[in-house]
Amino acid sequence: MTATAGGLEALAAARQERPSTLAEATEALQRADRDRERILFLGGGTELTLGAPPDGVEVLLSTERLERIVEYAPLDQIVAVEAGVRLASLQDVLARSGQMLALDSPWAGRATLGGLVATNAFGPRRTRYGSIRDLIIGISMVRADGTEARAGGKVVKNVAGFDLPKLMVGSLGTLGFIATVTFRLHPRPETERTVLFPDLDADAVRQVVLALRQAQLEPGAVAALVHEGGDDLGVRFDGRFELGVRFEGFEAGVRQQAMKLLDLATGQRWRAESIGAETARAFWARHDDARESSAGFRAKLAAQPMDLERVANAAIGSLFAALEVPRCVCYPTLGLAFVAGEVRIAGQVAAAVSAAREAVPEGSVVIHAAPPEVRAAVDVWGPPPAALPLMRAVKQRLDPARRLAPGRFVGGL
Amino acid sequence: MSAPSLVTPAPAVEAIPAPPSVIDRLIAVVGERNVIRDRDDLRTYECDALTSFRAAPSVVVLPASTEEVAAAVRIAVEAGMPVVPRGAGTGLSGGALPVPGCMLLGLSRMKRILEVDLDDGWIRVQPGVINLDVSKEISPAGYYYAPDPSSQSVCTIGGNVAENSGGAHCLKYGFTVNHVRGVRMVTSTGEVVDLGGPVLDPPGYDLLGVVVGSEGTLGIVTEVVLRILRKPEATRTFFATFPSTDEAGLCVSEIIGNGIVPAAIEMMDRLAIQAAVAATGVDWPDVGAALLMDVDGCTAEAEHTSEVAVGIARRTGALEVRVPKNEDERMLMWKGRKSAFAAMGRLSPNYIVQDGVIPRKDIARVLSEIARLSQEQGLRVANVFHAGDGNLHPLVLYDARVPGQEKAAEELAGEILRICIRFGGSITGEHGVGADKAPYMGEMFSDADLDTMAKVRCAFDPATTFNPSKVFPTPRLCGDRPGPYHPHATEVAGLADRG
Numbered sequence: 001m002t003a004t005a006g007g008l009e010a011l012a013a014a015r016q017e018r019p020s021t022l023a024e025a026t027e028a029l030q031r032a033d034r035d036r037e038r039i040l041f042l043g044g045g046t047e048l049t050l051g052a053p054p055d056g057v058e059v060l061l062s063t064e065r066l067e068r069i070v071e072y073a074p075l076d077q078i079v080a081v082e083a084g085v086r087l088a089s090l091q092d093v094l095a096r097s098g099q100m101l102a103l104d105s106p107w108a109g110r111a112t113l114g115g116l117v118a119t120n121a122f123g124p125r126r127t128r129y130g131s132i133r134d135l136i137i138g139i140s141m142v143r144a145d146g147t148e149a150r151a152g153g154k155v156v157k158n159v160a161g162f163d164l165p166k167l168m169v170g171s172l173g174t175l176g177f178i179a180t181v182t183f184r185l186h187p188r189p190e191t192e193r194t195v196l197f198p199d200l201d202a203d204a205v206r207q208v209v210l211a212l213r214q215a216q217l218e219p220g221a222v223a224a225l226v227h228e229g230g231d232d233l234g235v236r237f238d239g240r241f242e243l244g245v246r247f248e249g250f251e252a253g254v255r256q257q258a259m260k261l262l263d264l265a266t267g268q269r270w271r272a273e274s275i276g277a278e279t280a281r282a283f284w285a286r287h288d289d290a291r292e293s294s295a296g297f298r299a300k301l302a303a304q305p306m307d308l309e310r311v312a313n314a315a316i317g318s319l320f321a322a323l324e325v326p327r328c329v330c331y332p333t334l335g336l337a338f339v340a341g342e343v344r345i346a347g348q349v350a351a352a353v354s355a356a357r358e359a360v361p362e363g364s365v366v367i368h369a370a371p372p373e374v375r376a377a378v379d380v381w382g383p384p385p386a387a388l389p390l391m392r393a394v395k396q397r398l399d400p401a402r403r404l405a406p407g408r409f410v411g412g413l
Numbered sequence: 414m415s416a417p418s419l420v421t422p423a424p425a426v427e428a429i430p431a432p433p434s435v436i437d438r439l440i441a442v443v444g445e446r447n448v449i450r451d452r453d454d455l456r457t458y459e460c461d462a463l464t465s466f467r468a469a470p471s472v473v474v475l476p477a478s479t480e481e482v483a484a485a486v487r488i489a490v491e492a493g494m495p496v497v498p499r500g501a502g503t504g505l506s507g508g509a510l511p512v513p514g515c516m517l518l519g520l521s522r523m524k525r526i527l528e529v530d531l532d533d534g535w536i537r538v539q540p541g542v543i544n545l546d547v548s549k550e551i552s553p554a555g556y557y558y559a560p561d562p563s564s565q566s567v568c569t570i571g572g573n574v575a576e577n578s579g580g581a582h583c584l585k586y587g588f589t590v591n592h593v594r595g596v597r598m599v600t601s602t603g604e605v606v607d608l609g610g611p612v613l614d615p616p617g618y619d620l621l622g623v624v625v626g627s628e629g630t631l632g633i634v635t636e637v638v639l640r641i642l643r644k645p646e647a648t649r650t651f652f653a654t655f656p657s658t659d660e661a662g663l664c665v666s667e668i669i670g671n672g673i674v675p676a677a678i679e680m681m682d683r684l685a686i687q688a689a690v691a692a693t694g695v696d697w698p699d700v701g702a703a704l705l706m707d708v709d710g711c712t713a714e715a716e717h718t719s720e721v722a723v724g725i726a727r728r729t730g731a732l733e734v735r736v737p738k739n740e741d742e743r744m745l746m747w748k749g750r751k752s753a754f755a756a757m758g759r760l761s762p763n764y765i766v767q768d769g770v771i772p773r774k775d776i777a778r779v780l781s782e783i784a785r786l787s788q789e790q791g792l793r794v795a796n797v798f799h800a801g802d803g804n805l806h807p808l809v810l811y812d813a814r815v816p817g818q819e820k821a822a823e824e825l826a827g828e829i830l831r832i833c834i835r836f837g838g839s840i841t842g843e844h845g846v847g848a849d850k851a852p853y854m855g856e857m858f859s860d861a862d863l864d865t866m867a868k869v870r871c872a873f874d875p876a877t878t879f880n881p882s883k884v885f886p887t888p889r890l891c892g893d894r895p896g897p898y899h900p901h902a903t904e905v906a907g908l909a910d911r912g
Contacts, residue, residue, distance in 0.1 A: 075666060075774035076803070098672060120614065131614075133622055134591050141865075149865035150858065155770045156584075157802040158839035159577045159626050160846055160857055161884065162866040163590065166622025175618070187672030210532060214555075216646035218710060250672075253714025260711075302614050304533045334613055335533070363612045385617040387606050393872035394618055398865075410617045 011040065014057050020065035022082075022140070022148070022179050029177055030146030032059050038403045039144075041173040043084065043115025046107040049298075049369040050119060051172055051408040052380055061177065063114050070180055071154065074099060078137065078154050080182040083114025099185045102129035104221070106291040114178040120170030124221035124246070124287065127333040129186065132169050138182035139165040141175075144399040148179070156184045167394070174409045175398045189220065189248035193258045194280035197243040197265070197272045199227060202312035204270060205241050209305060209332045211264050212245065217257050219333075220248030223287050226316065226328035237320035239312060241330065244283045290327040293340035297323060297349060297370050301356065303363035305335040314359030322352035335363070346373035353378045384411045428455055428469035429514040435492045439474055439516075442484040447522070449473035458517050461502040461509040466848050470497065470511035475519045479597060479605055479635040482518065486633060486878075487603035489516045495881050498629040500540065500572030503564045505766055506847030508576060508628045512882050518633060520571045526550050527636065535594055535611050537638050540571025544578075547639060556641045559586040562843065563751045574634050577626030579843035581677040581750070582707070584801035586642070588843070590625040597636035598624065601874035611638055623869060628845050629880040631873040645709035648676065649719035650743045652735045653726040657701035658682050658796070660730035662776040664704060665800045667725045669773070673718045675801055676707040682780075684760065684795035685753050685808070692756030695749035700732060704800070705750050753797040754808065761793070761810035763819070765826045768844040769833035773803040782832050783807055790825050792818070804842035805833070831856065846884045855886045867891075 015037075019025035032039050037058040042048070063084030070080040074097040081090060087101070088108040094100050104123030105116055115121075117139075122131045129135070138152035141164075151164035168178055197208060205224050212219060227240035247257045258274050265272035275283070299319065303311045308330070316339060320326040323341025330337040343349050349370070356365045367380040385391070388411045395402075395413045407413075431450060439448045449455060450472045460467045471494065476482045489496045494516045499509040501521060511517050523539035526547070530536070531554055536547060544565040547558040561580035562568055568578070574596065579588045586592075595609030609621040624631050655661040661680050668675065681689065681703050690697050697703060704726070708718040719736075726734050737743035757764045771779045780796065787794040795808040807829050811822035830840045830853050840846070840853045854863060863885060870877075871891030882888050 073772060073774065075670065076772040077669070078772075120619075130587070130591060133619060134587060143865060147861045147865070149861045151862060151866065153770075153837070153839050153857075155772060155803055155838050155842075157579060157588070157770050157799070157804045157842040159579075159588075159843060160839045160841050160850070161854065161862070162623050162869055163577070163626050164623065164866065164869065166590070166619050167869065169619055169622070170614075171618055187674065190672065213534075213643045216555075216643055216711065218645075249710075249714055250717050252717040253711050256713035257711050300614070302612050304530075304612055306530075306532045336613060362610070364614070364616050366616055381616045385615060387608050387617060387620055390600065390606060390608075390620055390873060391618045394620070394869060397868040397872040 010053070011057055011060060014040070014060045017059055017061045018065050019061070025061070025066065025177060025179055026142050026146055026148055028059070028061055029142045029144070032403065033144065033146045036401065036403065038406055040405050041114070041118070041177055043112035043118070044086065044107065044110035046111045047115065047119045047121070047368065052375070052412070054405040054408040057405070063112055066179070069093060076155070077185040078156070078182060079185055080138065080154060080180055081113050082180050083178050084112050087111050087113060087116060094185060095188060098188050100188045101183050102135060102186045103132060106288060113181050117169055117178055117181055118171060118173050123291070124223045124331065127222045127331065128218065128220045133166045135183050136165045136169060136181060137184050139168055139178060140180045141168065142177040142179055144176065144401065144404050152182065154182050172409050173405045174395060174413055175404065191251050191254050192220065192246055192248040193254050194244050194246045194275055194283060195258050195261050195272055196275045196279070196283060197270055199271060200241050200243055201239050202241065202309040205243055205330070205332050206306060206308045207268070208243060208245070208270065211268070212261070215260055215264055217247070217261060219245045219257070221246040222331065222333045224330040224332050225286060225290060226330070237317050237326070239317070242283070243332070244287070246280070287329055290329045290340070291338060293327055295325070295340040295342050295369070297343050297374065298338065298340040298368040299353065300366045300368060301337040301339065301360065301363065303335050303360040305332060307335070307360065308332055311337065311360055315356035315365065318352040318355040322348040343371055343374060346371060346377065350374050350377035357382055381410045428452060429471050431471040431494070431516070432492060435488060435494070436472065438488045439472065439485060442488070443474055443476050443481050447475040447477070449475070458499065458519070459511060461499070461504040461507060463505055463507040463510070463847070463849055466507045466510050468511045468513060470515050470517035473517045473519055475522050477522045479599065482633050482635050483599045483603045483605055485516065485518060486599050486601070490601070490603060490876070490878055496633070496878050497880050498571070498575065498633050500569035500575070501543070501567050503568040504572060504576060504845065504847065505768065506841065506845040506849045508845050508847035508880070508883060510848045521569065523635065530611065531556060531641070533611060534641055535638050536641050537636060538570055539636060540569060540574065540634050542570050544568050544570060544573055551641055555644050557644055558592065558639055559642055560589045560592055563754065570637050570639070571634055574625050574637055575627070575629045576843070576845040579799070579804070581679055581799060584678065584799065585674050585676045590622060592640045593621065593625050593637060594640050595638035596621060596624060596634045598632035598634050600632050601876060601878045609638070628847060628883050630870055630884055631879065633879070645715070647712040647715040648707055648709040649715045650705070650707050650737055650746060651719065651723055651726070652746050653704045653731040654698055654700040654733045655702040655704070655731055658780050659777050661702035661704050662780070662800070664726050664729040664731065665776070666774065667729055668706075668722050669801065671721060671725065673708065673722060675722070676709045677799070678704060678706045678801040679750050680704055680796070680798050680800040681750065681753060682796040684793060685797045688756035688760050688795060689749040689753050691759035693745070693749050693752050695745055697749065698733070705746055754806070757795060757808050757810065760795070761812065763811050763813045765809040765811070765822055767805070767807045767809060767826045767829050768841050769805050769807075769830050769838060770842040771803045771805060771833050771836045771838035773801070775836045776800065776803065779805070779832055779836060783829055786825055786828055790821050792822055792825055794825070799842070802842070803838065827853070848883055851882070851884060851886050854884065
């Protein structure tokens with residue numbers, strides 16, 4: 001494990017537990033409960049720096065040996081996996097039956113399903129298939145007091161009891177240990193084609209998004225990369241994007257939709273091309289590369305999709321000015337973006353974060369990675385949400401002794 | 414949808430009158446005419462569409478704003494009264510069933526559409542807005558709201574949020590929870606809080622995900638931000654008949670196995686087809702099973718998938734495949750399907766609408782088990798279901814005038830739920846647990862599972878003010894420490910009468 005930035009060095013001293021069964025995991029939690037030890041759950045370690053450094057962790061509970069596919073029912077299009085199963089290896093298994101989990105988040109080779117649920121990870125397919133909360137249908141968890149509990153089930157349609165699987169999505173290991181997760185699956189698309197707009201400004205990206213919808217096109221993935229302008233000394237944000245729109249599905253529909261979008265582009269004088277498989281792979285590889293940045297600073301921005309221009313100029317622009325080798329991926333249909341880069345002067349980056357937050361008051365800027373100096377200057381989560389008292393009450397009921405990653409989550413939960 | 418009440422409904426538990434001071438304070442908040450306390454007027458509210466459970470509320474309050482809801486909740490909390498929310502009262506699980514001594518909050522006056530943002534893809538509405546009215550509002554611009562419960566022309570968004578309602582088209586498009594971006598909610602302390610909103614991924618726990626489908630037990634939702642969708646370019650529909658549900662089930666499996674995600678795929682058995690014919694005059698033959706399927710998307714995709722699906726239907730033994738010639742014919746087909754519940758009144762004086770889910774691959778086995786039970790009990794069971802996601806709606810037909818038949822029908826309906834549990838499914842796919850299925854929760858979930866859900870409940874509502882005695886089989890107080898179960902006051906007092 002590489003605990004680098006953000007005060008995670010203390011974790012090196014923590015006792016490590018590597019249960020290989022749910023029963024062992026439960027025992028480990030019961031032990032920690034008895035000894036009043038504080039626990040951090042560890043999956044693939046791709047988002048360890050997300051949130052505030054937890055207080056005084058004594059036990060690291062790794063899911064690396066919980067890597068069984070518990071049940072895969074292709075006819076029912078569901079799969080239940082232990083928390084430590086890696087996304088890429090799951091996709092390999094599902095692909096053999098022509099299916100997929102409609103989740104294309106970064107670091108698929110390392111990231112575990114338990115960790116992806118805990119961090120609410122997503123990729124460009126979210127535009128069509130929704131996020132993890134739309135894919136998760138069941139969960140088994142172990143509470144801080146060592147009690148095993150399930151919620152949801154293994155059928156897609158199910159309204160019996162509270163939807164605790166959704167509560168666990170994005171809860172960052174602060175409410176319970178995610179032991180197994182059940183997902184709904186989708187057919188793997190027969191084919192795909194990407195239409196590329198090599199050079200658009202933010203307003204044009206916004207207009208393409210509207211045009212897609214107006215034309216009743218249903219892309220499977222949409223992503224915009226900040227145009228890599230500038231010179232060797234650094235990338236300056238020049239307000240321009242490279243936009244990729246991927247259609248997926250049966251050949252007839254994919255071809256029709258790509259043609260329709262190209263026609264639209266011609267009508268609007270947007271430069272666009274339907275690119276071949278090779279070039280498409282290169283575009284999506286650049287996308288993945290930007291998302292999988294190991295830079296010292298990473299942040300996620302959320303705003304209304306139609307505010308892209310304001311987000312670009314104020315939020316992305318100010319972060320780009322403060323960071324070295326900055327990169328950015330936008331999901332313009334969703335109103336979400338990621339910015340990454342190296343920190344040169346912490347004060348400048350912190351000020352840029354504050355400026356970005358001011359630019360999107362109805363949205364959010366969450367820091368996923370940053371050196372301690374930046375964390376000291378700005379809260380990684382931003383202003384506390386209005387529902388913080390309710391969130392605190394939920395935490396209090398499920399982890400009354402505050403032993404699960406204490407202090408890591410929003411509002412010090 | 415309710416069973417026709419040819420029999421005298423069971424007498425409701427008599428209303429416990431609300432204290433005059435509470436009435437005065439409520440009148441000061443919402444006005445005289447919106448505080449209902451006359452015994453006869455209260456009758457209207459003593460059940461929802463599950464008419465076999467009845468109990469009169471102490472008082473019914475009809476607020477018009479978030480502030481009024483909050484004030485009413487504070488008055489109830491101070492008076493120690495339970496609060497039961499109610500939308501249009503179309504629920505089939507007794508979710509809006511009053512509990513003795515409760516203040517029933519009827520949200521039907523809160524029916525304004527507050528804000529529409531087509532470009533960002535959302536609409537903000539009050540909870541009393543009718544489901545179909547959302548789509549009507551945005552239809553001229555080419556948008557719609559996807560979840561479409563069969564009762565969509567009368568049921569409200571607030572009720573949909575409480576029950577996480579589904580509908581025929583949720584196989585492809587998801588349920589209410591997948592289309593709610595945010596809510597404004599009055600908490601058990603009478604405070605107003607926003608969960609979620611138009612912008613995605615607000616930092617913090619996904620409390621919204623738990624509130625949707627919590628059946629009014631976590632808070633009173635007073636505004637909802639819904640995700641709206643652009644209408645698909647094309648929809649292709651076909652209706653296919655089969656000798657039996659076996660071939661129809663195989664057809665569904667093959668369609669889905671071929672990578673097609675239909676917008677909807679509905680199955681009806683012989684009895685259900687007969688009822689639909691009798692009620693709506695659709696020209697459907699007397700056959701063992703029928704499928705009604707929609708595929709949608711861009712024109713080329715819809716045409717391709719519909720062609721493939723029709724081919725599969727023929728290959729798997731379809732007797733006949735009909736494609737509607739125009740939108741009117743298509744609407745008539747869907748009318749036949751959507752009226753299937755109500756149509757049962759043509760075949761039987763009484764019936765129970767059941768709602769359970771099974772893994773899709775087990776449809777044939779489960780149907781034969783239901784058929785066996787039906788023969789054993791000598792009661793007819795019609796089957797209408799969302800075949801794509803294994804959501805069964807068996808309708809147990811009976812005649813309440815025949816001594817013992819109602820009880821036998823209830824037992825049979827309960828056994829069907831046990832089959833669903835045994836096959837790894839669920840006791841409810843879209844109607845909710847409510848009062849009706851709370852006793853079955855302990856068969857689907859362990860004590861620890863229910864205890865975990867109860868902890869979440871306690872976080873929101875430690876005094877169990879909101880909709881007590883729903884969802885959980887054994888209501889209990891929220892202690893500060895884990896410990897043995899405490900029976901809740903309503904449990905000790907006895908709940909509503911079962912008719």
